[in-house]
Amino acid sequence: MTRGRGFFPIIRSWSIAAVAALAVLAGPAAVPALAKDYSHIVIATEGAYPPYNMHAPDGKLIGFEIDLGNNLCARMHITCTWIAQDWDSMIPALNAGKFDAIMDGMSVTPQRLKVIDFSIPYTQSPTTFLVLKSSPLAKMPDTGKRVSLDDDAAMKAAIAAITPALKGKTVGVQVATIQYNLLHTYLRNVVTIRTYKTTEEHDLDLASDRIDAAIASTSYFVSTLNKPGGNQFVEVGPLFTGGLLGKGTGVGIRKSDPELVAMFNQAIEAAKKDGTIRALSLKWFKTDISPPN
Amino acid sequence: MRELDFLGATMLQLLGGVPLTVGLTAGSVAVGAVLALLLALLRANSRPGAALVSAYVFVFRGTPLLLQIFFIYYGAGQFAFVRASVLWPFLREPWCCALLALALNDAAYASEILRGGFAAVPKGAVEAGRAVGMTRLLLLRRVVLPLAIRQALPAYGNELIAMVKSTSLASLVTLMEVTGIAYAIISETYRAIEVFLCAGAIYLVLNFALTRAVAVLEAKLGPAGT
Amino acid sequence: MNTSNPFVLLGFGPNGWGASLVAGAAMTLAVSIAAYLVGLVFGGLAAWARIAGPRPARRLVGLYTTVFRGIPELLVIYLVYFGGSEALTSLGHLFGRSGFIGLDGFLAGTLAVGLIAGAYQTEALRGGFLAIPRGEIEAARAVGMGRLLMLRRVIAPRALRFALPGMGNVWQQVLKESALISVTGLSELMRAVNVASDSTRLPFDFGIAGFALYLVLTSFSGGVFRNAERSLARHERAR
Known part of the structure; x- marks a missing residue:
């Protein structure tokens, strides 16, 4: 090469x-x-989705996915190079051949599977809301309750429970995410949706009170809460999983590269078995978000 | 046939962003024009004023508009005292921030164009106005401004087109104008080229209409026989 | 650890973003120069076709300048970034290559901004040509200069002299438009400012740093063009 x-x-x-x-x-x-x-191979990540991936002050890419990806590459006996790429152009750029794999906290969803393939998931973490502690939304019902979107009755009950609190509020979400799909599917007529290019941008707007809540995965909010000023925020509302939220995050790969998918699957399986994913998850997220076996 | 359906549906969705694009352009150009006039007058009438205006023009013409929008939108929200101030209800809204950034940027360019227009006003016309006893304000309103604007119109027409194009950057502070909608469609369909071609066609039509309008205005303002 | 001291943040230490900002500024300069050169090639060819070409060529140039001056720069960058890869990939298939051929952010950004700059450059160069007093060209013809000699000794230097202010404007425009290439993920100055602001939640501080660096770039390089203008004008007085 x-x-x-x-x-x-x-x-x-x-x-x-x-x-x-x-x-x-x-x-x-x-x-x-x-x-x-x-x-x-070249792996693309965003460098703006901590602790999955982020930029260190010296411009280097660091994070959970960088560590895991390098580990997987070593298992596959191949060399990997990382590049930083904007989130919203990630999938078209993969299909346009700008790189060979995506590791960017990207959840496996039916919609995405139409255009690209995924490895088996390497993390699974629920979706929830983040608000300012001083906000009236801090008292949202069902906080911390696990709700599977595959369970129709539970989903309807949870949406009904949070609807009064969210009525007329503005919720920030990253464009083209499963969290956007959740808002658009279940809460479109309740809240005003504002889309952002990065999750960090909706955090900035939440801190400055431009939006009433942000929605993202709990694994992402770990980093928000741990940053300076993170103590002004609190996670509220149900912990959503399943359904249109998908089965967890996987490595995105072009449909024309099934061999690469198989290679990644084998490496991820091994990394799950020997506890590598769990250890890296504890290191970066302070909590275990490795997928169930 | 499916291809045509997709293009049609995309076009329809994108057209939904046209009011916002046109509104942002009109709003920022109107505010920018007032600011530009103030800047040009400030520059002409006092030395410290002139220095201040040149510094303003230097900064806004010497840096990318993207940085200016970003700075006003995210930079302002960083400070608690700004968020506690009377300005916050405005700065809180992405629409206001984008409009403010576009207007401030437009004012820097337009004030330079206007300055060129003023410089081109013949001395004789001013003296003639004075000779018939016009007051300063009347002279400005009836002689200097019309002549300066007529001179500046071709350059200002280009600036207007630049502003239409610049509104696309508002999509980067969450506004769903034509480019913002284009982003959203792409993130659902992953068909970048078709979507952006449709969006490009919309901008070309808008700019064509604007060019015609400026040409008509130019013809109207032009002295008879030229 | 985490700090909000601007001297540390903007410095070159382990918690400082200074190095990545300066590297970003260097990348901005590099991609701008490349795009300007591409624009000069496109603009030069288009201006030539516009002045001396047959009617269809003139029409084509008209279409080129209208489209690339009428569509937002952001759209053009996306078109080239994604569309360019698709076009190259299908071209590759024609030649029997399977697999993808991509344009990276630098290449796509250079091409996109270069295409836009070329459209403006066409007008600047054509304006420069039209500003040459007819008498000079007639005089050159009268002393029996060949077409090529005339181009080299009379038309090119004189047109350049008149086109230089416009060419300087195009350069400033390129430098500022290069900020939009940040959407392709190229680590130029705008992207460096964005990454630092998002990571530290201090968009004001890094925004100011961005303003300062862009102003250094635009005013310094603006000086280069002004010097060139002055030296050409001096040459004129000496005659």
Whole structure:
């Protein structure tokens, strides 16, 4: 494989023809792929979804998924390179061949499975609301109660319980997430939905009282609560799982790469068995969000 | 056929964002024009004022609009005293922040355009106005401004088109104008090219209409026979 | 640990974001220069076709400048970033390559901003050409200069002299538009500011740092263009 030269190394193997055509225009090299060579892959993450993945002040990518991904790559005996990529262009960019795998707290959902494949899940954590402690919403009912969206009766009861408190409020959510689907499906006529490019942006707006609540996975809110100023927030409302929230987060892979999916599945299975995922989860999340066996 | 259906549905959804795009443009251009006029007058009438205006223009023309929007939206919310102030009900709204950033940016460019317009007003016209005993204000209203605006109109037309395009950045502070809706559709369908082509067509039509309107205005304001 | 001391945050220590901001500024400069050069090529070709080309070529140039000056820059960047990869991939299939060929953020951003800059550059260069007094060209013809010699000795230097202010504006525009390339994930200055603000929840502090760095870039490089203008003008006085 060939390493791209220049400011932004491209680590795919590409063909000479494309290099000749493109390098004339802009310098950094581009080279065509020997398809199906998995000895070296590029994994994309967002770098803005702590503690799954984030940027250290020196610009390096760090986090649970970086540690886990490197561990999985070692198990598969392949070399992996990480690149940072915006969330909302993640799936189109995967399919456009900008990288080979996504590890970005991305939940396995039926909708996403239409366009890409996933490995088996490597984490599973429920979805809930975050509000300011000073907000009237801090007393939302059903706080901490587990509600599976697969259970129709329980889902209806939970939505009915929180509807009066949420009526007319503005809820922030990251665009193109399962949490957005939850709001859009069950609470569309109750709350005003405001979408953000990153979860950290809705945290900023929640702190400045622009929105009344944010919705995301509890594993993400761990980092929010642990940051400076995190003590002004509190998690409220039911802990939603299942249904349109999916079965947990998996590695996103192009449909044309079933071999890579199989490789990841085997590595994740092994990492689950020997307790690696659990250990990394405790290290980064202070709680065990490894998926059930 | 399915392809056409998709394009049609996308177009329809995107058109839903047109009122917001047009509203943001109109609002920011109106506020920007008033600010620009104030800046141009401040610049012409006092030395410290002129220095202040040049600093303002330097900062707003020397930095990306994206940074300005981002700074006003997220930067303002960082401070408790801002959130406690009377301005917060406005700054709390993404619409107001985007409009404010766009207007401040527009004012910097428009004040420079207006300055060029003022510089092009013939001295003779001003002297003639004075000779017939016009007051300063009347002179400004009846002679200087119309002539300056006529001079500045072609450049200002370009600025208006730039503003239409700039409103697309409002999508980055949660506003669902045409580009914001385009993002949302893509995140559901993952069909970036078709969606952005539809959005691009909408902007081209808007800008074409604007260009025609400015041309008509130019013809109206132009002296007879030219 | 976590701190809100701006000197630490903006510094170069282990908790400082200074290094990543400076690296971002360098990347902004690099991608801007690349995009400007691409724009110069597109703009030069388009201006030439507009001035001397046959009618269909002139029409095509008209379409190019209208479209790329009328669509938001953000849209163009997305089109090239995603559309470019799709086009390249299908082109690859034509030549029997399976698998994907992608444009990275640098390449896509360079191409997108370059295409936009080219549209404006066309007008700047054409304006420069039209500003050459007809007499100079007639004089050159009268002394029997060939087409190429005339282009090299009269038209190009004179048009450049008149086009330079416009070309300087295009450069400023490119520098500022490069901030939009941050949406492709390229770690240029805007992205560095965003990442630092989100991670520290101090968007005001890092926004100010961003303003300062962009102003350094725009005013410093603006000075380069002003110097070039001055030296060309001096040359003129000397004659």
